[in-house]
Amino acid sequence: MATKNEAPVGFNRLNAVFAWWGLSGADNTGKLDGQFKRFQAFASDLQKAYGETYSAQMSSLLGANERIGRSLLEFVRCRRPQDVVAAESSVMAAILEETSLQTKTWLELSQKVQECCANMARESASEISQWENETLMSEAVSRHLSRTLG
Numbered sequence: 001m002a003t004k005n006e007a008p009v010g011f012n013r014l015n016a017v018f019a020w021w022g023l024s025g026a027d028n029t030g031k032l033d034g035q036f037k038r039f040q041a042f043a044s045d046l047q048k049a050y051g052e053t054y055s056a057q058m059s060s061l062l063g064a065n066e067r068i069g070r071s072l073l074e075f076v077r078c079r080r081p082q083d084v085v086a087a088e089s090s091v092m093a094a095i096l097e098e099t100s101l102q103t104k105t106w107l108e109l110s111q112k113v114q115e116c117c118a119n120m121a122r123e124s125a126s127e128i129s130q131w132e133n134e135t136l137m138s139e140a141v142s143r144h145l146s147r148t149l150g
Contacts, residue, residue: 042120049112056105064098
């Protein structure tokens with residue numbers, strides 16, 4: 001059962017967490033919520049990008065396996081040396097196309113991850129700049145009040 005003393009201790013711990021994050025007191029929960037929401041959106045965007053990449057890789061791999069399988073069957077039908085060269089060329093073309101598709105997929109993933117990270121950094125920098133401006137304004141007001149009243 002909760003006692004009267006537990007609530008302030010809980011708030012003190014929460015305030016200590018806020019202080020560690022650079023926030024002063026429980027009145028800044030909106031800022032903390034904003035950070036969590038931004039991180040959640042970041043993680044969601046990354047998860048979506050990885051899921052799309054996985055799907056594209058699997059689709060590409062299944063298509064390549066089917067194509068290579070058909071190309072390998074061409075070896076059975078070979079009657080002349082030219083047929084063997086054509087079958088080999090078909091297998092190599094399938095392998096090279098698959099490699100190209102995989103490279104393209106990984107490039108797209110790296111671009112998406114880069115965009116997600118850049119957006120996260122941009123938003124964080126903007127928020128830090130805003131906090132800095134608020135702090136500077138607060139300090140200026142405080143100095144002005146101390147000169148005026150002191």
